[in-house]
Amino acid sequence: MMQLTTGERQLGAIVLIALAILGIAMAAAGRTDVLGIHGAMVLLYSLALLFLLFSSAFGPEPSPARLTRYYDDPIKVGVGLTLFWAIFGMFIGVWAAAQLAWPILNFDTSWASFGRIRPAHTSGVIFGFGGNALITTSFHVVQRTSRARLADQFSPWFVLFGFNLFCLIAVSGYFLGVTQSKEYAEAEWYADIWLVIVWVTYFVLYVRTLALRKEPHIYVANWYYMAFIIVVAILHIVNNLAVPLSFAHAKSYTIWAGVQDSMVQWWYGHNAVAFFLTAGFLAMLYYYLPKRAERPIFSYRLSILSFWGITFFYMWAGSHHLHYTALPHWVQNLGMTFSVMLLVPSWASAGNALLTLNGAWHKVRDDATLRFIMMAAFFYGLSTFEGSFLAIRPVNSLSHYTDWTVGHVHAGALGWVAMITFGSLYTLVPAIWKRERMYSAALVEVHFWLALVGTLIYVFAMWNSGIIQGLMWRTYSPDNTLVYSFLDTLLAMYPYYIARAFGGLLFLIGAIVAAYNIWMTVRAPSAAQLPLDEDLPASDRPLDGAAPTPAE
Amino acid sequence: MPEVMHRKLERTATGFMLAIIAAASVGGIVEIAPLFTIDDTVEAAPDMRLYTPLELAGRDIYVREGCYACHSQMIRTLRDEVERYGPYSLAVESQYDHPMLWGSKRTGPDLARIGGKYSDFWHVNHLNNPRDVVPESNMPSYRWLGTTPLKLSDLPLALRAQRAVGVPYTDAMIENAARDAYGQAVPDSEQSSGVTERYGEATQISAFDGVTTNVTEMDALVAYLQVLGQLTRAAYENPAAPQQMPDPDD
Amino acid sequence: MFTHETLVEGSKMWGLFYLVGFSICVLIYTFLPANRERFERAEREIFDKDDGPWT
Numbered sequence: 126m127m128q129l130t131t132g133e134r135q136l137g138a139i140v141l142i143a144l145a146i147l148g149i150a151m152a153a154a155g156r157t158d159v160l161g162i163h164g165a166m167v168l169l170y171s172l173a174l175l176f177l178l179f180s181s182a183f184g185p186e187p188s189p190a191r192l193t194r195y196y197d198d199p200i201k202v203g204v205g206l207t208l209f210w211a212i213f214g215m216f217i218g219v220w221a222a223a224q225l226a227w228p229i230l231n232f233d234t235s236w237a238s239f240g241r242i243r244p245a246h247t248s249g250v251i252f253g254f255g256g257n258a259l260i261t262t263s264f265h266v267v268q269r270t271s272r273a274r275l276a277d278q279f280s281p282w283f284v285l286f287g288f289n290l291f292c293l294i295a296v297s298g299y300f301l302g303v304t305q306s307k308e309y310a311e312a313e314w315y316a317d318i319w320l321v322i323v324w325v326t327y328f329v330l331y332v333r334t335l336a337l338r339k340e341p342h343i344y345v346a347n348w349y350y351m352a353f354i355i356v357v358a359i360l361h362i363v364n365n366l367a368v369p370l371s372f373a374h375a376k377s378y379t380i381w382a383g384v385q386d387s388m389v390q391w392w393y394g395h396n397a398v399a400f401f402l403t404a405g406f407l408a409m410l411y412y413y414l415p416k417r418a419e420r421p422i423f424s425y426r427l428s429i430l431s432f433w434g435i436t437f438f439y440m441w442a443g444s445h446h447l448h449y450t451a452l453p454h455w456v457q458n459l460g461m462t463f464s465v466m467l468l469v470p471s472w473a474s475a476g477n478a479l480l481t482l483n484g485a486w487h488k489v490r491d492d493a494t495l496r497f498i499m500m501a502a503f504f505y506g507l508s509t510f511e512g513s514f515l516a517i518r519p520v521n522s523l524s525h526y527t528d529w530t531v532g533h534v535h536a537g538a539l540g541w542v543a544m545i546t547f548g549s550l551y552t553l554v555p556a557i558w559k560r561e562r563m564y565s566a567a568l569v570e571v572h573f574w575l576a577l578v579g580t581l582i583y584v585f586a587m588w589n590s591g592i593i594q595g596l597m598w599r600t601y602s603p604d605n606t607l608v609y610s611f612l613d614t615l616l617a618m619y620p621y622y623i624a625r626a627f628g629g630l631l632f633l634i635g636a637i638v639a640a641y642n643i644w645m646t647v648r649a650p651s652a653a654q655l656p657l658d659e660d661l662p663a664s665d666r667p668l669d670g671a672a673p674t675p676a677e
Numbered sequence: 678m679p680e681v682m683h684r685k686l687e688r689t690a691t692g693f694m695l696a697i698i699a700a701a702s703v704g705g706i707v708e709i710a711p712l713f714t715i716d717d718t719v720e721a722a723p724d725m726r727l728y729t730p731l732e733l734a735g736r737d738i739y740v741r742e743g744c745y746a747c748h749s750q751m752i753r754t755l756r757d758e759v760e761r762y763g764p765y766s767l768a769v770e771s772q773y774d775h776p777m778l779w780g781s782k783r784t785g786p787d788l789a790r791i792g793g794k795y796s797d798f799w800h801v802n803h804l805n806n807p808r809d810v811v812p813e814s815n816m817p818s819y820r821w822l823g824t825t826p827l828k829l830s831d832l833p834l835a836l837r838a839q840r841a842v843g844v845p846y847t848d849a850m851i852e853n854a855a856r857d858a859y860g861q862a863v864p865d866s867e868q869s870s871g872v873t874e875r876y877g878e879a880t881q882i883s884a885f886d887g888v889t890t891n892v893t894e895m896d897a898l899v900a901y902l903q904v905l906g907q908l909t910r911a912a913y914e915n916p917a918a919p920q921q922m923p924d925p926d927d
Numbered sequence: 928m929f930t931h932e933t934l935v936e937g938s939k940m941w942g943l944f945y946l947v948g949f950s951i952c953v954l955i956y957t958f959l960p961a962n963r964e965r966f967e968r969a970e971r972e973i974f975d976k977d978d979g980p981w982t
Contacts, residue, residue, distance in 0.1 A: 238817040240743025302741040383771035440704030449753035451768040526783040707942040
């Protein structure tokens with residue numbers, strides 16, 4: 126925060142004091158309700174940040190020279206937050222997985238029972254890990270591709286800390302039993318309102334920075350980040366419309382009922398996957414893949430076509446979560462049709478990524494970071510194919526309600542989302558901290574194999590358990606009666622639940638290795654050997670002097 | 678030149694954002710908007726009753742504990758599901774459900790028609806420690822429900838919020854919410870008669886957790902589980918039942 | 928007024944026209960010869976070795 130001007134420090138102080146007052150108001154109104162506890166947390170959170178701000182409040186005015194450099198301080202903090210949530214969210218995930226195999230692992234407490242830690246896992250990894258990774262990398266990519274510094278120094282901090290306050294309120298709420306029960310939108314009304322404020326700030330900051338760009342064309346990675354920001358806002362607001370018991374209660378009821386609620390929920394749920402877990406991470410792919418491989422993207426036009434395809438088609442696909450339910454038949458069929466069509470832009474993206482690497486496979490062999498990105502593109506192709514396949518009604522009749530869905534989600538979440546994130550982080554960290562390379566290439570290699578083996582064990586376990594259970598549920602004896610009781614099918618699951626927990630554990634260990642490696646990279650002495658002119662404005666240099674050869 | 682250039686750049690960005698909204702909003706509109714006329718087409722259920730305050734409180738506990746993460750409440754139009762769980766779920770059955778709890782995963786069995794299948798006593802034992810009743814179960818135990826008193830004072834607010842989102846609770850129901858919750862869990866108390874008066878003769882009044890001295894969260898949750906699938910008989914009487922059932926082999 | 932059926936028909940038909948129209952616009956934008964240069968430039972510009980904003 127050393128670069129903040131006096132005006133920005135004052136603005137920060139005003140916002141934090143307002144937030145602290147809001148916390149006191151929540152605590153006073155909510156009292157013994159969980160809202161009161163959350164009020165106290167808001168108060169402590171804002172006071173802690175206020176303390177940080179004041180500890181450098183009376184320093185000298187920052188040098189104007191800062192404006193000739195990119196603003197990377199929020200990115201550095203964002204990397205730390207990303208890794209914290211990664212380890213936290215994955216740990217809760219492993220714990221939840223272990224509880225399915227050994228139910229005593231909640232130690233007979235309410236807060237650690239499966240139903241409460243499951244949303245803590247999903248929100249922890251999706252919003253905590255994924256969200257922080259998206260915000261962090263978007264600040265990096267938008268500055269580099271626009272050749273412009275972030276539009277101001279206050280908003281990035283507001284977005285980053287505001288978003289993490291949302292994550293904190295959401296996740297702590299689940300342990301305390303505060304949830305809307307809407308999957309991936311469990312946070313209650315006050316957290317949802319706060320997220321809207323943060324998100325609008327994020328949007329305005331992003332657009333203002335784009336408006337400062339020195340290129341007439343907006344690089345395609347920014348398109349994906351923009352789609353992520355805009356569409357998530359729409360989804361979030363519509364799905365979370367709710368009426369609270371009172372302003373002193375955490376509990377609320379959604380305005381949507383029954384069938385409409387199911388459609389709104391899965392329109393949200395599926396597009397949270399599309400625009401939170403796909404669009405934003407494709408943005409990472411379109412920037413960090415060419416950067417790392419030092420090759421331009423195979424076809425820029427194809428990336429544009431697949432962008433519009435994904436933006437358009439995904440929004441129709443949500444109803445495939447509701448096959449054979451009380452949702453009208455025509456909506457189910459529309460969802461199925463568009464889910465299958467979605468394969469075209471999805472594979473166009475995956476193919477574009479893999480073809481970019483054509484001719485650079487020796488780099489993939491030698492560089493575990495690039496291999497992370499390559500594997501991510503591969504798993505993206507795999508899980509989008511699986512997604513379209515599972516959206517077909519008769520297939521879905523077997524897979525739905527089983528672990529196959531869970532396996533599918535994790536092929537995407539571990540194989541695609543987490544791997545592209547780690548690949549991007551390993552590229553970003555040395556660049557931001559001005560290090561020549563990561564602390565240990567060997568540890569990146571170790572992480573890669575832990576992540577890959579962990580993902581494969583997890584996914585294969587869930588494919589097996591899902592298909593076995595789906596088949597057992599519908600097995601008939603020759604005299605036309607169901608052969609297996611529900612309990613028979615549960616018993617068949619136990620070995621797979623143990624295998625799944627083990628696969629997840631490997632993945633978690635990989636994340637810990639990554640955090641250690643990044644920590645040691647940051648701690649290493651700054652590489653003075655980096656050429657000084659790296660920090661100079663680019664206008665002094667020819668524009669396309671360093672353009673690499675195109676892909677063949 | 679920079680001025681003109683700048684304005685042009687901004688226009689590009691704005692147009693681009695509008696294009697994203699145009700592309701992304703249409704799918705949702707096409708699929709969601711017609712659903713608000715669904716009342717024209719779905720089966721009517723004139724016998725449908727509302728959740729009593731105690732059942733609603735139980736539903737909120739079901740939500741709080743994340744039961745929906747492992748139990749669906751949506752029997753699909755597939756032969757094996759209908760034979761295993763009962764008649765497939767109709768849209769009308771969740772018309773007052775804010776939120777719906779259809780679920781997405783069956784780590785445990787579907788609960789859409791669990792009401793009445795087991796005794797209150799069985800449910801209480803099962804919730805206290807599932808492995809006492811089903812040794813192979815991997816469900817968490819919910820011992821604390823039986824010792825945590827139900828917060829009756831919030832119930833009028835809960836019913837009022839439900840009415841605000843469209844559930845037709847009457848003023849009398851809201852006013853007497855706490856009384857009715859007590860009456861439903863304490864049979865033969867003076868509060869009991871009001872429950873059947875307001876919610877219908879079929880309402881089950883019982884000492885759900887086996888103890889009549891207080892109303893606990895266990896009372897509420899068991900009352901809710903016992904009413905699942907019991908709010909209307911529409912699913913049993915609907916003549917169109919087998920129509921949508923596809924061939925199990927396809 | 929609107930019954931469920933007419934609304935469903937209407938929204939499906941409108942959705943289809945919208946899909947076709949939108950696809951045509953996107954294809955034109957992507958393959959417009961005037962845009963070729965800017966796309967090719969965008970492909971390369973991220974490699975320009977600089978680590979500071981342009982002034």
